[in-house]
Amino acid sequence: MRETLQEGNGFIIRENGTAVGEITYAEDGPDTLIIDHTYVDPSMRGQKLGDELVRQVVDHARASGKQIVPACSFAHALFRRHKEFGDVWKR
Numbered sequence: 001m002r003e004t005l006q007e008g009n010g011f012i013i014r015e016n017g018t019a020v021g022e023i024t025y026a027e028d029g030p031d032t033l034i035i036d037h038t039y040v041d042p043s044m045r046g047q048k049l050g051d052e053l054v055r056q057v058v059d060h061a062r063a064s065g066k067q068i069v070p071a072c073s074f075a076h077a078l079f080r081r082h083k084e085f086g087d088v089w090k091r
């Protein structure tokens with residue numbers, strides 16, 4: 001069973017209770033989140049888990065009225081490919 005949970009300043013994907021992916025962000029003032037780390041276990045790559053994690057942060061930012069600086073190279077590449085993230089992308 002796979003579940004995605006918010007933990008601290010980030011989200012974790014667990015598969016049968018084991019963490020297989022994580023994304024973390026730092027708060028930069030009251031209105032900005034900086035995505036600083038995305039990781040997916042090598043055995044789980046290719047399943048779009050990283051995309052799912054970035055979308056979790058995007059949804060979180062939208063719900064709380066915040067902007068995102070995608071400092072992590074994976075998140076930055078995803079933001080460049082997905083124009084629908086433009087409303088929360090702080091450039």
